[in-house]
Amino acid sequence: MLNQIISGCVSISDAPVYFENALYQWWQWLKPGSSLTTVERKVIYILDKGDVNQYDGPDITNVTLLYDNKVLTGDVEFHLKERDWFRHGHHYNRGYNRVILHIVTVPGRNRVVTSAERMIPTVVVSELGITGVDLNVCKLHKKITPRQLFTQLAPLIYYKWRVKVDGMGEVITTVGSRQEAFYRKSFWTLGLKGNGELFEQLARQIPLENIKEVKDKPFLYVTYFKKAGLLDRMPKDVRDLIRMKLGSLVNLSSNLSLSLIVEPWEWKRKGIRPTAYPERRLSFGVELVWALLNGWHPWELRSEISFSSLQVKFGECLPGRGWCSEWLGNVVYPFREAVALKQKNYRLDENFNLWKQLKIGYTYGKIDRQFSKYIDKATLNKFAVQQGLLALQTRYCNPRLCDVCPIR
Numbered sequence: 001m002l003n004q005i006i007s008g009c010v011s012i013s014d015a016p017v018y019f020e021n022a023l024y025q026w027w028q029w030l031k032p033g034s035s036l037t038t039v040e041r042k043v044i045y046i047l048d049k050g051d052v053n054q055y056d057g058p059d060i061t062n063v064t065l066l067y068d069n070k071v072l073t074g075d076v077e078f079h080l081k082e083r084d085w086f087r088h089g090h091h092y093n094r095g096y097n098r099v100i101l102h103i104v105t106v107p108g109r110n111r112v113v114t115s116a117e118r119m120i121p122t123v124v125v126s127e128l129g130i131t132g133v134d135l136n137v138c139k140l141h142k143k144i145t146p147r148q149l150f151t152q153l154a155p156l157i158y159y160k161w162r163v164k165v166d167g168m169g170e171v172i173t174t175v176g177s178r179q180e181a182f183y184r185k186s187f188w189t190l191g192l193k194g195n196g197e198l199f200e201q202l203a204r205q206i207p208l209e210n211i212k213e214v215k216d217k218p219f220l221y222v223t224y225f226k227k228a229g230l231l232d233r234m235p236k237d238v239r240d241l242i243r244m245k246l247g248s249l250v251n252l253s254s255n256l257s258l259s260l261i262v263e264p265w266e267w268k269r270k271g272i273r274p275t276a277y278p279e280r281r282l283s284f285g286v287e288l289v290w291a292l293l294n295g296w297h298p299w300e301l302r303s304e305i306s307f308s309s310l311q312v313k314f315g316e317c318l319p320g321r322g323w324c325s326e327w328l329g330n331v332v333y334p335f336r337e338a339v340a341l342k343q344k345n346y347r348l349d350e351n352f353n354l355w356k357q358l359k360i361g362y363t364y365g366k367i368d369r370q371f372s373k374y375i376d377k378a379t380l381n382k383f384a385v386q387q388g389l390l391a392l393q394t395r396y397c398n399p400r401l402c403d404v405c406p407i408r
Helices: 019-029 127-131 146-175 178-190 196-205 217-227 236-244 278-293 307-317 321-342 348-357 365-371 383-396
Strands: 035-037 043-048 060-067 070-081 099-106 122-124
Touching: 019 070, 019 099, 060 099, 146 178, 146 321, 146 348, 146 383, 178 196, 178 278, 178 321, 196 217, 196 278, 217 236, 217 278, 278 307, 307 321, 321 348, 321 383, 348 383, 365 383
Parallel strands: 070 099, 099 122
Antiparallel strands: 035 043, 043 060, 060 070
């Protein structure tokens, strides 16, 4: 099958818009161990197909390939035409520096490179190969009740929970500090919708250890906004707070240089609501840092952590319920569970049950398109259900596996 799909450099004029969607489906057809051939006639073996990216940035993330006798882990980007890489400015964008494979339908004259000037292998997929993929492979044909769905998805839901818990445990071990690990992963969540790596980079380069003696919140605001390249975009309410205490900002900490960590142009804004712009999220990030520096330990089981309790603590600066559910589901509850396991506190149901009860308030686009006809909206908007369906799509949504799909 793959030998028929990968056919070298095929010229396609006026490629239909649906081709990129077809590329996603074609990628799902591939099995671990499949081989692809680059335009330089080198062979790439797929060891792990990774995950479809729901936000800005490369199309597929966390892919593992064997190329030129080396195991590579990174991202994959799809384009209709190879030159679109340059037209979209990816060669300037550090968010695409982890791309290790470029898949296109029309080759260009020049191979693509990252902002670090690393050349990326390119595979050309023929028009015949991808138009032969059925874009409506799902064979669901009836409504699924919530009880049936939770029963059938239970193993996949629990699998996603364990992946998140184990991931938090690894971060705690690697970083060596619960507070610092929670800070970094929470900042990553601030950037959901494409800015995660930039927010986490900011947290890594401003360790809490360096600012633990800070007693002035306006100083923190100036520090973070300056280093993020967002000082001129600081929200008006934050500017007013700083003006009130301008005199307290004269003596800057000797532990911190106010050189930029992130360039202003690196922040993604396309397709992002103004309330989720990086400067708005960073305002909450500073409040989160202030809370952590002043004794807030949300990973302790005795602490009540819910959307309501967060509203009381952070007030109007707290982002909306949808983002909070993402934070609770991706970071807070798994982090609490990881800490409990390290303390040999095996009350496993408490955090998992809180995680299962989360309502996110919206549905990821790829899930909505496939399952909204068969699952009622209230059930589909549950965080755990969406996580289970993401695992389902990764494992089963392939024409070869439809007959063993657990929810059919």
